[in-house]
Amino acid sequence: MMADVLEVATGARPGGWAAPYKAVLASRIRAQRAYPAGFALDIVGSWLVGLTEFGELFVIFHNIGILGGLDFHAMLLLFGLSNLSWSIADMVVGHVDTLPTYVRAGTLDAFFLRPQPVLAQLVTSEFSLRRLARLTVGLVTMCVGLVINDVTWSVAVVGLLVLAIVFGTAIFAACFVAAASLQFFLINGAELTNTFTYGGSYASAQPAAIFPTPLKLVFGFLVPVAFTSYLPTLWILGLPGPSLLPTWLVWLLPVAAAWSWAMALLLWSWGCRHYQGGGG
Amino acid sequence: MSEVIIELEELTREFVVRRKGDGRRRRRHTIAAVDAMSWSVRAGESVGYIGANGAGKSTTIKMLSGILVPTSGSVRTCGLEPVGQRRDLARRIGVVFGQRSQLWWDLPLEESFSILAAIHQLDPGRGKSRTDELVEQLEMGETLQTPVRQLSLGQRMRAEIAAALLHEPALLILDEPTIGLDVLSKARLREFLIHERTTHGTTLLLTTHDMGDIERLCDRVLVVDRGRLVYDGTLPGLAGTVGARRMLVVDLAAPAADLVDVPHTTHVASEADGLRQRLAFDAEQTTAAEVLAAVAERVEVRDLSIEEPDIEDVVRRIYQTQR
Numbered sequence: 301m302m303a304d305v306l307e308v309a310t311g312a313r314p315g316g317w318a319a320p321y322k323a324v325l326a327s328r329i330r331a332q333r334a335y336p337a338g339f340a341l342d343i344v345g346s347w348l349v350g351l352t353e354f355g356e357l358f359v360i361f362h363n364i365g366i367l368g369g370l371d372f373h374a375m376l377l378l379f380g381l382s383n384l385s386w387s388i389a390d391m392v393v394g395h396v397d398t399l400p401t402y403v404r405a406g407t408l409d410a411f412f413l414r415p416q417p418v419l420a421q422l423v424t425s426e427f428s429l430r431r432l433a434r435l436t437v438g439l440v441t442m443c444v445g446l447v448i449n450d451v452t453w454s455v456a457v458v459g460l461l462v463l464a465i466v467f468g469t470a471i472f473a474a475c476f477v478a479a480a481s482l483q484f485f486l487i488n489g490a491e492l493t494n495t496f497t498y499g500g501s502y503a504s505a506q507p508a509a510i511f512p513t514p515l516k517l518v519f520g521f522l523v524p525v526a527f528t529s530y531l532p533t534l535w536i537l538g539l540p541g542p543s544l545l546p547t548w549l550v551w552l553l554p555v556a557a558a559w560s561w562a563m564a565l566l567l568w569s570w571g572c573r574h575y576q577g578g579g580g
Numbered sequence: 581m582s583e584v585i586i587e588l589e590e591l592t593r594e595f596v597v598r599r600k601g602d603g604r605r606r607r608r609h610t611i612a613a614v615d616a617m618s619w620s621v622r623a624g625e626s627v628g629y630i631g632a633n634g635a636g637k638s639t640t641i642k643m644l645s646g647i648l649v650p651t652s653g654s655v656r657t658c659g660l661e662p663v664g665q666r667r668d669l670a671r672r673i674g675v676v677f678g679q680r681s682q683l684w685w686d687l688p689l690e691e692s693f694s695i696l697a698a699i700h701q702l703d704p705g706r707g708k709s710r711t712d713e714l715v716e717q718l719e720m721g722e723t724l725q726t727p728v729r730q731l732s733l734g735q736r737m738r739a740e741i742a743a744a745l746l747h748e749p750a751l752l753i754l755d756e757p758t759i760g761l762d763v764l765s766k767a768r769l770r771e772f773l774i775h776e777r778t779t780h781g782t783t784l785l786l787t788t789h790d791m792g793d794i795e796r797l798c799d800r801v802l803v804v805d806r807g808r809l810v811y812d813g814t815l816p817g818l819a820g821t822v823g824a825r826r827m828l829v830v831d832l833a834a835p836a837a838d839l840v841d842v843p844h845t846t847h848v849a850s851e852a853d854g855l856r857q858r859l860a861f862d863a864e865q866t867t868a869a870e871v872l873a874a875v876a877e878r879v880e881v882r883d884l885s886i887e888e889p890d891i892e893d894v895v896r897r898i899y900q901t902q903r
Contacts, residue, residue: 319698320698322698334686406677413646413670415700576648
């Protein structure tokens with residue numbers, strides 16, 4: 301009886317607010333374990349993609365030595381950080397990019413008929429374990445980068461690494477959500493919205509110093525992927541930033557992540573309204 | 581008087597379509613899929629919502645359930661504003677789109693039910709007993725371990741309806757629930773829905789192309805044509821207003837003269853020297869059994885079938901009478 305009263309008073313429901321998401325995610329992981337052969341192939345494939353990108357980096361630096369003020373060792377750290385954050389974001393929310401598939405299958409309509417926010421349901425509707433492989437490529441490269449460079453270890457460095465991975469992942473995740481939102485307007489527009497996701501990832505792994513001013517503004521502030529890896533790398537290695545992107549900016553990582561999510565959520569609510577308006 | 585559970589007032593939904601006009605310019609046309617519709621449904625009613633393809637049925641359902649925003653007019657479902665209060669509404673209604681699935685195709689059926697129980701945050705005991713109840717009544721015990729993608733259409737449809745009823749919604753909306761099902765599956769589904777309504781008092785709104793669904797399940801029919809409500813009343817009344825009648829087709833043991841004197845029927849046609857005859861009758865005046873008995877008094881019947889009025893046909897006739 302008391303419990304009933306409390307439930308009404310607080311709006312609490314069995315299992316807490318997270319229970320619905322946990323149930324779906326747990327089932328997704330079980331479903332993936334049911335097909336081990338496909339899973340293994342996916343992992344091999346992900347490794348190959350990661351290694352190819354790494355190979356590209358190696359070839360470039362074999363020929364030029366220094367790019368945008370970063371040498372090969374510094375680039376390892378930059379590449380590792382960028383890859384790690386991006387692949388975590390890809391693992392957790394990467395599937396939102398396939399929004400048109402959800403629309404065609406009617407899954408999105410089913411989300412509208414359930415008592416959770418649609419975006420939260422979409423994000424938690426899948427969890428790609430196979431993308432763990434891609435994550436290890438980033439993790440290993442980052443660790444090698446940290447060892448091979450002359451890093452002066454301190455609490456601040458460790459703190460910044462954590463900050464970079466957590467908020468870097470958040471920034472990339474926001475890119476995925478923004479890309480998904482745009483697909484409400486452009487069904488079959490995945491090619492275009494890939495500029496947000498894969499393009500953002502690629503830009504984040506480049507030393508922003510080589511960009512012309514407009515691109516610096518885009519990747520430094522509008523879609524702030526420079527915050528995910530470039531600025532942290534500069535700070536950890538004690539390097540000065542280019543004009544427009546001074547190294548101290550790195551401590552504004554949470555602000556950059558908040559900005560990214562504000563933009564992503566705004567785009568998402570526009571997209572949803574467009575869909576409910578019958579344009580989807 | 582029971583409470584109103586669905587209320588539409590001048591509800592309108594327009595779509596803009598681009599069509600190739602004269603020359604190179606593409607012209608924008610505005611089409612009203614739902615055109616100033618006003619009707620309401622009281623709690624406990626069972627309503628058939630019928631009309632031809634593209635008449636605006638699915639568009640209405642999407643507005644009732646919060647998936648689509650109306651262009652103008654208002655709609656309230658369970659006393660709530662569907663788009664603004666979508667999440668509250670989701671706890672009170674169950675919706676099944678016949679061609680779409682809300683189950684997890686790669687998991688055993690049982691898991692879809694437990695996930696949905698978690699999604700609706702049902703108390704574990706209540707979720708379990710409700711699942712057991714639905715599984716028993718819909719005879720799904722043997723398919724619980726089967727992955728959803730391996731279910732037959734009939735099994736999947738029963739599972740979809742169970743999924744929509746798991747949280748005991750006050751209103752169940754079914755869009756073409758029996759499409760593609762065999763006769764036996766249809767009959768079982770209808771039996772179940774009748775039972776569910778008597779035990780839980782669930783309000784039912786269903787769209788269908790199957791007159792049998794309407795006859796068995798609905799005490800009220802709404803007919804929609806080109807986004808407008810053209811009929812609101814009982815099914816026999818509908819057949820009466822447009823003269824859509826049932827047809828008894830009898831195969832006789834021997835050729836006979838045209839059966840023109842059977843009460844409450846009209847002789848429509850004879851084939852093969854009167855070996856097969858067609859008699860039209862009005863469901864409000866007589867029954868198939870009475871007509872058959874009257875025919876059997878006159879001639880020896882070898883085989884028979886009954887043709888139902890076709891919904892599309894009924895709707896077409898309503899449209900013609902309105903012009």
